Amino acid sequence: MNYLKYFFIGLILICTACKKDTQPSVNPPISNVPSIEFVEAIPTTVKQFSDSIKFTIKFTDGDGDLGDISADSLSLYLYDSRSAAIVERFHIVPVAPSSSSLVVQGQFSIMLGHTILLNNTSASESAVFSFMIKDRAGNKSNMVQSGSITIVK
Numbered sequence: 001m002n003y004l005k006y007f008f009i010g011l012i013l014i015c016t017a018c019k020k021d022t023q024p025s026v027n028p029p030i031s032n033v034p035s036i037e038f039v040e041a042i043p044t045t046v047k048q049f050s051d052s053i054k055f056t057i058k059f060t061d062g063d064g065d066l067g068d069i070s071a072d073s074l075s076l077y078l079y080d081s082r083s084a085a086i087v088e089r090f091h092i093v094p095v096a097p098s099s100s101s102l103v104v105q106g107q108f109s110i111m112l113g114h115t116i117l118l119n120n121t122s123a124s125e126s127a128v129f130s131f132m133i134k135d136r137a138g139n140k141s142n143m144v145q146s147g148s149i150t151i152v153k
Contacts, residue, residue, distance in 0.1 A: 030062035030103050034133050034141040045150040048116045053149060055110040057131055064096030064104040065136040081128040082118050115151050124152045
């Protein structure tokens with residue numbers, strides 16, 4: 001009889017210990033609002049009027065609506081910390097077919113053709129560039145910044 005008692009106690013313990021855990025999803029959903037991350041700027045010292053700067057930005061978007069077929073659609077913004085009036089806008093080609101809703105991740109390379117010194121009497125200036133992207137639905141990403149770039153004569 002004691003064996004039967006211990007058998008049922010053991011069976012109850014096993015049944016309660018084997019309860020299925022509710023774990024969060026391994027891959028949580030990715031937001032439809034684009035997200036960006038600054039990777040690098042090369043070079044970090046440039047000569048005004050002649051040298052270019054290459055910026056690399058990582059992106060993630062939950063529905064893949066980044067970029068547009070129309071070259072008139074300028075959805076990548078570059079801001080210069082030295083003046084609120086200096087804003088460059090760039091076209092992004094579609095990163096996924098417009099009829100789809102896909103999670104997309106990748107990198108953009110942005111080439112800034114040349115820079116200038118805003119104060120002509122200075123031998124050099126330091127600038128930080130900020131970036132933001134906007135998707136076709138009008139969602140704006142977070143703003144990211146480059147490191148300091150030195151512009152020389």
